[in-house]
Amino acid sequence: MTKAFVVGHPIKHSRSPLIHGHWLKAYGLDGSYERIDVAPVDFGEFLSGFHAQGYAGGNVTLPHKEMAFLGVARRTQRAQRVGAVNTLWVEDGVLWGDNTDALGFIGNLDATLGIGWEQDVETALVLGAGGAARAVVAGLQDRPLKRIFVANRTGLKAEDLARDLRPGSSVPIETAAWEALGRVVPHAQLIVNTTSLGMAGQPPLAIDLSRAPRNAVVADIVYVPLETPLLAAAAAQNLRTVDGLGMLLHQAVPGFRRWFGVTPEVTPDLRALILADLEAST
Template sequence: MPALPLAGVMGWPVAHSRSPQLHRHWLDRYGIRGHYVPLTVAPEHLAQVLHALPRAGFVGLNVTIPHKQAVLALADVVTDRAALIGAANTLIFRPDGRIHADNTDGYGFTANLFQQQPEWNPAAGPAAVIGAGGAARAVVAALLECHVPELRIANRTRIRADQIKAEFGARVVVYDWAQIGNMLEGATTVVNSTSMGMEGAQPLRVPLDALSPDALVTDLVYTPLDTLFLREARSRGCRTVDGLGMLLHQAAPGFERWFGVRPQVDDALRVAVLG
């Protein structure tokens, strides 16, 4: 490891990322002499920049939109889960210069739920996932790994949901967007994986009449922290989990690989990231 190890988050744009506050908190907390910086890199410069960074003292990167798919083709080693999801969010630069690509989003998703709701049992009943984008793919992979008996999914463009079924198998059941209300019936885990409900985006409007009060409901959106979707689910008696914890937990494996310490995800970290 370099005397002053460097890591960062690469995207286009990247100014909105909370990752620098997150990793700065951990670096300070564990007394590590290192830096974590935002890197704004246009898609046409991705390969050139990526291959130069290890020579500049970088030990790894987080990768965000729009580079999460493209880095797979540039990596020397791709984990099975990154290949299955079709995207990487964590890169490790090995001492021999090889680039190792992984996806920790699914880990972050389930770790957040287990931390906030320790009694959550994913195998207790069907899961319902709203949306079929990149984040949804990580969530689907994680839920299936946690032995969810049936995974229901709906997306405004059905073909993307059909593609997830084709790749992830028989436990995935696709619903039309107009059938979301029916999809929630009997579901014990409900996930909004879309950006709807985020500040500046259109609200997520789905009929919740069939939602069971025993369901655990989570939203990957964390700006605002308490979305309308979560508030409406709580009004029906559901337990809810906000999306910030997924961001925090997905960061931990990368930090450990880059800086040699397994960091804690706790209330002090949430405060630091929320600023």
């Protein structure tokens, strides 16, 4: 039996076991996927020992993604660009790390908007400069956009992100002052919130979408609530919206394929399963 895991601290609210458990059952595979709570002080020991405990690999969530990046022996190019690891496996005795958040974000856009959506997007505006923002920007760099703006309440973090991700990309990355978002919004055909603003228990994201292009898409990686105040404001302006649940589902695909040898599909049934769990927990 193949065993995999998600490791974090705390971890009890992770929905990854529900996602992978659904796929294991759907494809009739002999495997397991479990939550493992590991405190930061013990993570290095866990990282070096999980394979000996019979695990093929697993997912890494907060607060361990940066520690996993530093602790693996080899990293994919994606993980190197993002500076964080969320997927682990052992290959020929070597511990590898990948970051599938970029694939999850882009996969969600492809599934929601349709293949070729980027043909209508010249400029993207990414709000935030943390790990999730780095993954989103890295994913967008693989599409033929003209430019990407990054805005963060702490401007220096936006500058750091732009500096780190500019090399090797044909898509220019520029920074925008948080106070000057009103000057960027009219030029952005894609607006992405990667901050915690709008999440349950957090203040809403204050941004005026009334001057956004009529064909603009507004995406939020937050999925609790599923319709954030930002997405509600976008819908009120008749703009297309993309919620954050799809990113969670699509980022899980590469790891499952790596550990269990089957490429799973993100289906309406899976989405309905996770939505039901979200509703039951609120």
